[in-house]
Amino acid sequence: MxxxxxxxxxxxxxxxxxxxxxxxxxxxxxxxxxxxxxxxxxxxxxxxxxxxxxxxxxxxxxxxxxxxxxxxxxxxxxxxxxxxxxxxxxxxIPSKLERTIEETTARANIAWEQALKANDFQKFKPELEKVIQLKREQGVILSSGGNPYDGLLEDYEVGMTSENLDVFFGDLKPRLNKLRDQILAKEEFQAPSGKKYSKEKQIKLAKELAGLFGYDFDRGRIDTVTHPFCVGAGNDVRLTTRVDEQDPFNCLYSTIHEAGHGSYEQNIDQKFCLTPIGKGSSFGVHESQSRICENQLGRSREFAGWLYQRMKDVFGEIGLSSSDEFYCWINQVKKGYIRTEADEVQYNLHIILRYELEKLLITGSLDVDDLEDAWNQKFLEYFGYPVESPKDGVLQDVHWSLGLFGYFPTYALGNVYAGCLYETMNKQIDDLGSSLAKGNTTSATKWLRENIHQFGALREPRETIEWAAGATISSTYLLDYLENKFTEIYSL
Amino acid sequence: MxxxxxxxxxxxxxxxxxxxxxxxxxxxxxxxxxxxxxxxxxxxxxxxxxxxxxxxxxxxxxxxxxxxxxxxxxxxxxxxxxxxxxxxxxxxIPSKLERTIEETTARANIAWEQALKANDFQKFKPELEKVIQLKREQGVILSSGGNPYDGLLEDYEVGMTSENLDVFFGDLKPRLNKLRDQILAKEEFQAPSGKKYSKEKQIKLAKELAGLFGYDFDRGRIDTVTHPFCVGAGNDVRLTTRVDEQDPFNCLYSTIHEAGHGSYEQNIDQKFCLTPIGKGSSFGVHESQSRICENQLGRSREFAGWLYQRMKDVFGEIGLSSSDEFYCWINQVKKGYIRTEADEVQYNLHIILRYELEKLLITGSLDVDDLEDAWNQKFLEYFGYPVESPKDGVLQDVHWSLGLFGYFPTYALGNVYAGCLYETMNKQIDDLGSSLAKGNTTSATKWLRENIHQFGALREPRETIEWAAGATISSTYLLDYLENKFTEIYSL
Incomplete structure (x- = not known):
């Protein structure tokens, strides 16, 4: 050879x-x-x-x-x-450091679970301090003397720096804050009645939706778990979802989200299968694919109209009297402490809060002693109401216990990327809205396949997005989309 | 360290x-x-x-x-x-030979599948010849100049030789032949009516039976597949089964069989977990555990009496009017070509036929050109009726295509071992029959756990059995058990 x-x-x-x-x-x-x-x-x-x-x-x-x-x-x-x-x-990275990080995060993860259960940050603090010390050391090595946080970021989003993130997130923060304030000043939407939705029917419809968003069951499967995810490669890419009898949207939109990840992996050119570039370009680019399916497409007025009818076919009356009401309900913005339950408007604020704090922790400008206060102060500032309890605040996420510093920003980056891509997709597909209104996502999934999926990690993350979007990455597209959408929904 | x-x-x-x-x-x-x-x-x-x-x-x-x-x-x-x-x-074994065997058996397996489909041994012959050539070469190396077949046998049953097998199987052949002839001269039992048995209920009862035979679901699970098997180690040992709506006994007795394998692995002393001796002692010893559960215990008159009632509870009337009729039906001996469907009496004859042929193939005394004829001739001799079709004869098993020469004998050895163990267990447990009649297998599974399971591969296979049985291994115990049982069932 x-x-x-x-x-x-x-x-x-x-x-x-x-x-x-x-x-x-x-x-x-x-x-x-x-x-x-x-x-x-x-x-x-x-x-x-x-x-x-x-x-x-x-x-x-x-x-x-x-x-x-x-x-x-x-x-x-x-x-x-x-x-x-x-x-x-x-x-x-010296093997010894790698091993110490592994052992320390294993212990820190157990401490975090216990602290969450006890709703007491103090129980997690000593272990978290050790993790941060080690991750800082790793960041210093990986950044070759530059910003240690950038060294860690590189593991999740190659080529991204905190300088870039500061720009993207700096643009997001004020406009999202304003939008959130305007929305929360309005009346909340009325919750539909406490009907129960059969688990079997939810899963059946979830599978139909996954298929609609380009997921191929000949090369995958769906199972239920506590925290949904997507894993695998090439011809064996698996989705997981969760089912809540009271809330069918949890299952359906989780599944669309994971189907976005799954169809990305499945549609990478077969010749790259099980090679270094035969995978998604980065965590951020991956997240852009799940988010564009879940939000820009799946929570659009047009697709919601179709899904409203489909849900009535499957479940009978669902306590929402029109597709308009349905659309508003699935896009509701309301107060909440938990990142994973956040809406399109507030989600990125949750991420920015974490990003700002972890950057300070890794660069050594914030002590773990002051972390809980810092969290609570920032939360009040960005969300307008105080954190009542550590389990709803600084203790809610598993990431830091596992040493995943630099991971959080990719969630918000995915939204920023999705904003860029949706802007272009919308311009390039004439009948996108009218197709979605018929439950036809073919033009959208084809666009993603041709412009993103097939290439895998052929290009670096930024180039991947800019090549597909035909534009420089900016938070503006996401912000414009969100302001238009929610101004209309909430008659702002 | x-x-x-x-x-x-x-x-x-x-x-x-x-x-x-x-x-x-x-x-x-x-x-x-x-x-x-x-x-x-x-x-x-x-x-x-x-x-x-x-x-x-x-x-x-x-x-x-x-x-x-x-x-x-x-x-x-x-x-x-x-x-x-x-x-x-x-x-x-030189790496090159290992690799050639791997590649050749992969091709031979495909050829076998095609030959089976076409019902034509000629399509498999050239590939089988290559496999045998390579396995012979491997056997020569492994036996260090001794009988190459013994070299291969060593991979499945350490310490066993074809000389030993010739003795065990030599004892079995005439007495089993005689028993079979006597039975087949009698009238066949009447099949119960063509009722359908719900798959869900079958699986539920199968799980109950697996639990009864000592299988622990906290450390395992059951799923359905085409060909049932058991895999895993320690605290993660999984069973598989199959379900046929027409024939519930297929699912139930497959599951008891696999539960025998599974509880063996699960009950090995935890201190041996994931160590070289933390696994079953050999293929033959493993098979003895599945067979004693399936046959000596599961198909006993006493347990059958309990299962008859339990099946009526679960499925309603099953077209067998008494527990006696039920017992006869699940122990029926009838003509058949297929090893995997064979009854307790004929099963070992199927194995002996394969053992004798593969020994000749590996030692070079039988050409693949003559294999189909040799199979058909032996079958007529041992079973009393001719093979009509290669798919029911020489093509029926996957093993040779995969190069598994020396594997077949362990199935019959397992029966011989089970015969020895059952003899001793029966002597040592006073109330075995009366317990089984109440669906209580505790004394039996406890005996197996204490005398076989816990030790894993601490002792060599022969010593494992002889230690537990307190006697030298011999086919006599199995033969006595079979003759007693079937003489009574068929009033011979």
């Missing part, structure tokens, strides 16, 4: 092991008997360690040295780019 | 990866989307290769050399015995 093929064979095996590890994580959440938890954790640890060793293996360095990159195609260059990145990253 | 602990940490990681590979095979059979087949095969290939490399790693040799085995406990010595065996075996 030529040197390039040799290297590709090696990294394909590594990606294959990663794919298997993901399926095992799916199994753990969806199917595994509960008494297997410890044995599975140890076993997945063994597999993860094999994968890690492969990423840092000196074999990769030797093979890379033999390749004349000048002669490679664009796609091959992209493969090399990804291989080099993971190789260099893996070799930057 | 001391040298022994060092080695154990290494092999525990290997066993962990093996456990994960098993769960992934479960996933493939029970949950995986069908379009993922190729990607999964490649990925599992990558994982298997990692596991294989670990088994043959020179690190093991270096660690073994540092251990003073004289100072080890009995259990530690058993661990070393298993580690040495897999290390030596893995290093005996």
């Amino acid at each position: 030529d040197p390039f093929s040799n290297l590709m064979a090696y990294v394909k095996d590594t990606r294959s092991l990663e794919y298997l590890a993901e399926i095992l994580e799916w199994d753990q959440a969806a199917k595994m008997p509960h008494s297997a938890i410890e044995q599975r954790a140890d076993s997945l640890g063994a597999l993860t360690s094999v994968i890690h060793d492969r990423h840092k293996s000196s074999l990769i360095g030797e093979m890379l040295a033999k390749i004349d990159t000048a002669k490679l195609s664009l796609e091959e260059k992209a493969q090399i780019r990804e291989i080099k990145r993971s190789f260099e990253r893996a070799n930057k | 001391d040298p022994f602990s060092n080695l154990m940490a290494y092999v525990k990681d290997t066993r962990s990866l093996e456990y994960l590979a098993e769960i992934l095979e479960w996933d493939q059979a029970a949950k995986m989307p069908h379009s993922a087949i190729e990607q999964r095969a490649d990925s599992l290939g990558a994982l298997t290769s990692v596991i294989h490399d670990r088994h043959k790693s020179s690190l093991i040799g270096e660690m073994l050399a540092k251990i003073d085995t004289a100072k080890l406990s009995l259990e530690e010595k058993a661990q070393i015995r298993e580690i040495k065996r897999s290390f030596e075996r893995a290093n005996k």
Whole structure:
């Protein structure tokens, strides 16, 4: 074999092991008997360690040295780019630090669970301090002396810096704050009556919706779990969802969201399957695909009109007297402390709050001693009402206990990206609204497939979005969309 | 760490990866989307290769050399015995041969499927010839110049030789033949009417039965597949079953069989979990546990009496007018070509036929050209009626296409072992019959747990059985049991 093929064979095996590890994580959440938890954790640890060793293996360095990159195609260059990145990253971090982070976050995660249960941040604090200390150390190494937070960010959104984020989020904050204030000053929508929605029917309709948004069941499946997610690669990409008998929208919109992730992975060009670029371009780009399906398309007035009728077919009367009322209800904006339950308007404020705090923690400008106060103060400032309880505030998210600093911003970035893409999609598809009104999402999913999905990680995240949108990334598109939509819904 | 602990940490990681590979095979059979087949095969290939490399790693040799085995406990010595065996075996077979076998059996398996579909042995023949050639080569290496078939046997039943098998099976053949002839001369039992049995109710009762036979659902689960099996280790051992609306006994007795395997794995001492001896002692010993549950206990007159009532509770009338009629029906012996559908009397004849043929194939005394004729001739001789069609004869089993020569005998060995164990269990448990008549299997499952399960692979297979049975292994116990049972059922 030529040197390039040799290297590709090696990294394909590594990606294959990663794919298997993901399926095992799916199994753990969806199917595994509960008494297997410890044995599975140890076993997945063994597999993860094999994968890690492969990423840092000196074999990769030797093979890379033999390749004349000048002669490679664009796609091959992209493969090399990804291989080099993971190789260099893996070799930057000393094994000892990596292992300490793993052990510390395992303990911190348990402490967080106990603190959440006890509704007491003090129980989490000492462990969180250790995690932050280690992640700062890691950030310093990864950023090669630059901003340590940027070093961590790089793991989730290559090429993104806190400087860029400050611009995007700086644009979002004042206009979202204003919009939120205007909405919350209006009357709340009336909740539909306390009808029960059969779990079986919800799942059946959820599967129909996943299919509508481009998810292929020949190469995937849906199961129920506590916290929905999407895993897998290529021809084996699995969605999970949750079902609440009182609230069918939870299941339906979770599923559309995960179907957005799932169809992204499924529609990547088959020739990239189980190669370094055969996956979504970044966490942010991935989130843009789930959010555009869930919100810009799935919560549009047109699609809501169709879904209202479909839900009545499936469940009978649902306590909402018109498709207008239905549209308003699924887009309601109301007070709330919990990020994962937030609406389109307030969601990004939740993220910005976390971003600002974690940046301060990692750069050392905020002590964990002051974190709870800082959270509560910011929350009051951005949302207009005080946090009553740590479980609704600083303790609500699992991320920091797991050491996932730099992850939160990708949720809001996904929304910003989705704003850019929707602007362009809307211009390029003449009949988008009238199609959606008939429950026909083909033109939209085709656009996403052709402009985003098929390329996988061929391009870096920013280039991926800008190539598809034909414009520079900016928060303006998302803000314009939100202001138009909610001004109309709430007659502002 | 001391040298022994060092080695154990290494092999525990290997066993962990093996456990994960098993769960992934479960996933493939029970949950995986069908379009993922190729990607999964490649990925599992990558994982298997990692596991294989670990088994043959020179690190093991270096660690073994540092251990003073004289100072080890009995259990530690058993661990070393298993580690040495897999290390030596893995290093005996050249990687190139291993790889060629893998590729050749993959092709042969496809050829077998096509041949079975076309009902034409000629389509399988050329590929089977290649497989046999390679397995013979492997057998020569593994037996170090002895009988190459014994080299292969060693992979499934350590310490067993064809010389031993010839004795066990030589005892079985004439007495089973005679018993079969006597039975088939009698009238067949009347089939119950063509009632349909709800799949949900079958699964529910099957789960109840699995629980009765000692299977723990906190550490396992049951799903439906085409060909039932049991996989996993320790606290994550999974059963599969199949459901036929017309024939509830298929599901119920398959499940009891697999529950026998499952409770064996689950009840191995937790301190051996994910270590080299933390698994069943051999294929034959494993099969003895499934067969004793399915047959000696599950198809006993006493248990059948209880199950008859239980089935009537669950399904209403089942077209069998008494527990006697029920007992006869679930133990019926009738003509048939297919091993997997065979009754207690004829099953071992199916195995002996395969054993005799594959021994000749591997030692080179039978050409594949003559295999179909040899099969048909032996079948007529042992069963008394001719094979009409290759799909009912030489093509019916998947094993040879996969290169599993030496596997078949363990099915019959399991029956022989179960015969020995049941003889002893019956002597040692006073109220076995009266308990079973109340659907109470506790004394039996407790006996198996204490005398077999808890030890895992602490002892070699023969010693495992003889320790529990307190007697030398012999086919006589099985034969006596079968003759007594069927003489009564058929009034011979």
